[in-house]
Amino acid sequence: xxxxxxxxxxxxxxxxxxxxxxxxxxxxxxxxxxxxxxxxxxxxxxxxxxxxxxxxxxxxxxxxxxxxxxxxxxxxxxxxxxxxxxxxxxxxxxxxxxxxxxxxxxxxxxxxxxxxxxxxxxxxxxxxxxxxxxxxxxxxxxxxxxxxxxxxxxxxxxxxxxxxxxxxxxxxxxxxxxxxxxxxxxxxxxxxxxxxxxxxxxxxxxxxxxxxxxxxxxxxxxxxxxxxxxxxxxxxxxxxxxxxxxxxxxxxxxxxxxxxxxxxxxxxxxxxxxxxxxxxxxxx
Numbered sequence: 001x002x003x004x005x006x007x008x009x010x011x012x013x014x015x016x017x018x019x020x021x022x023x024x025x026x027x028x029x030x031x032x033x034x035x036x037x038x039x040x041x042x043x044x045x046x047x048x049x050x051x052x053x054x055x056x057x058x059x060x061x062x063x064x065x066x067x068x069x070x071x072x073x074x075x076x077x078x079x080x081x082x083x084x085x086x087x088x089x090x091x092x093x094x095x096x097x098x099x100x101x102x103x104x105x106x107x108x109x110x111x112x113x114x115x116x117x118x119x120x121x122x123x124x125x126x127x128x129x130x131x132x133x134x135x136x137x138x139x140x141x142x143x144x145x146x147x148x149x150x151x152x153x154x155x156x157x158x159x160x161x162x163x164x165x166x167x168x169x170x171x172x173x174x175x176x177x178x179x180x181x182x183x184x185x186x187x188x189x190x191x192x193x194x195x196x197x198x199x200x201x202x203x204x205x206x207x208x209x210x211x212x213x214x215x216x217x218x219x220x221x222x223x224x225x226x227x228x229x230x231x232x233x234x235x236x237x238x239x240x241x242x243x244x245x246x247x248x249x250x251x252x253x254x255x256x257x258x259x260x261x262x263x264x265x266x267x268x269x270x271x272x273x274x275x276x277x278x279x280x281x282x283x284x
Contacts (some may be wrong), residue, residue, distance in 0.1 A: 098140060103220045104163060109192055110136040111164035114144035115214045115234035116157040123207050123242050127185070131170050131214040131234060132197040133162065133190070156236040163231060164190055165218035170198040175211040176240075179203040187219075204240040211237050 097169060117129040130147055140159035169187045173178050183199035190196050204210055213235040217228040242250075 013180035108163035118240035
């Protein structure tokens with residue numbers, strides 16, 4: 001039998017020994033490094049026991065501790081929440097009333113009112129227009145019928161249910177040329193349960209239709225200033241007519257104002273008639 005060649009063992013063993021030594025040194029170095037890191041970094045439980053918060057600067061409390069103390073996160077200490085601030089601002093506004101609406105609710109009571117003015121009226125005639133208010137126990141229609149009966153002549157009127165204040169004002173206006181004079185005080189104190197009336201003398205200056213409006217106000221104090229609150233306007237149209245003597249008087253007044261024009265026109269007409277009647281003027 002043929003013999004196998006013998007390999008030299010000395011170099012092989014030497015290489016294996018060096019490799020094992022190198023692996024052992026690497027493992028020992030790794031273990032020593034890990035042990036040094038564990039010794040340098042204290043455990044989490046020890047750090048907490050010493051009063052130092054993990055991963056935060058010393059003295060800065062955690063979010064959980066801050067919330068447990070009653071402080072809102074991301075807000076300065078003592079600042080109220082936004083919901084509470086909005087509630088404080090909006091609740092009074094929702095419950096407040098308009099000053100005029102509050103005045104009407106607190107100081108005005110139900111009542112009746114009626115207006116009457118004679119119609120037709122002769123131009124230049126002095127007549128009396130009346131506005132009267134009363135308690136709600138009197139129907140507005142009844143109030144106007146009584147005014148009509150007291151006037152003793154045809155006329156026009158209006159009536160409504162209104163609100164009555166302790167102090168009230170009334171005025172009368174016209175859309176055509178009229179002389180209007182109040183027969184009493186414009187502002188009057190009103191006693192609930194009793195009637196209060198305003199009267200005016202009206203003298204129309206032009207013929208045709210004249211629109212009369214009696215307006216009722218209640219004074220309201222707003223920001224230390226008194227302002228009129230419109231309660232109700234009462235409007236009616238009256239007829240103003242002209243008599244025959246008045247028409248003749250109007251023509252004389254016109255002639256007196258334009259007499260120069262009339263004289264010139266009369267002279268010119270006489271000259272034209274004389275020229276047409278000249279003797280010797282050829283006729284067609």
